[in-house]
């Protein structure tokens with residue numbers, strides 16, 4: 001049987017040894033994590049997130065420099081952004097599009113990709129679009145995406161709200177069927193809850209070409225996240241997260257209504273999750289309490305951004321070890 005991992009379409013398209021992409025996680029995926037993942041054979045997407053030019057250029061350049069002696073790994077380096085935010089300030093994307101060495105891919109999530117897609121495709125860079133519904137997958141195909149990431153509601157961080165959200169287990173095969181019929185050249189990654197080899201093998205069986213992994217790689221030695229936050233996630237089980245607008249209000253992020261945020265369901269989340277209107281109407285006191293929690297690294301008040309897969313995370317070794325373990329377990333299961 002052919003090697004379903006290194007011979008997968010996704011691995012071949014980006015020169016990977018395993019069909020895994022490191023998610024571009026805000027405040028998690030910096031140069032060090034991307035460098036380790038690219039060296040381990042995965043596609044490595046820097047967390048350009050809200051499009052901060054200084055952060056993106058510093059972290060991206062650090063990875064470029066660390067990978068300059070390994071061109072095959074450098075060719076796996078890319079970046080991801082939050083679409084609606086880039087519509088307000090695209091300076092980080094402008095900087096990236098001007099690089100002499102082109103990024104392997106640019107990923108857009110959370111918003112209509114159509115306008116920005118044109119610029120990325122014109123620069124001859126592969127466009128990856130993260131979507132949460134079938135309608136969004138159609139929109140991404142029309143925008144010219146080379147790869148679609150089907151993100152289920154299990155995922156850590158932002159995603160579709162509870163009313164409209166889909167689970168990975170149904171969203172991936174439905175989009176796989178749609179792409180097979182209408183756009184067979186477009187590849188598909190599964191995202192949301194994939195934290196071990198079982199998840200990667202399942203993603204392939206559901207019809208994906210690979211998996212985008214966030215939470216599991218966030219909990220790694222190279223992550224930008226504070227060690228104390230990672231320790232909270234390692235100790236938590238999968239029942240311990242929740243999806244809501246609480247932390248967007250507390251962080252004063254102006255997210256579009258249909259997206260919300262999965263994180264550990266800590267004390268401050270429980271305090272406000274049933275009173276969102278009240279929180280939105282007069283958030284000042286709660287915001288001050290939240291900010292003091294962040295300052296003190298008190299995770300009953302500060303957020304820990306992790307998905308349901310947190311229950312599968314028992315340690316925080318190097319990302320290279322994590323990728324090797326996911327790959328090895330999936331290989332055995334797929335034999």
Ligand SMILES: Cc1cc2nc3c(=O)[nH]c(=O)nc-3n(C[C@H](O)[C@H](O)[C@H](O)COP(=O)(O)O)c2cc1C
Pocket residue numbers: 023024025026027028047048049050080081082108109130151154155156157158191192193194212213214215216218305306307308309
């Ligand atoms: C800490 C953290 C930060 C994230 N930040 C972003 C982001 O800035 N942009 C983005 O497109 N997705 C972001 N995501 C979502 C990921 O792209 C991906 O969909 C998700 O991590 C997959 O689910 P998993 O966490 O179960 O692996 C984030 C996820 C986490 C855990």
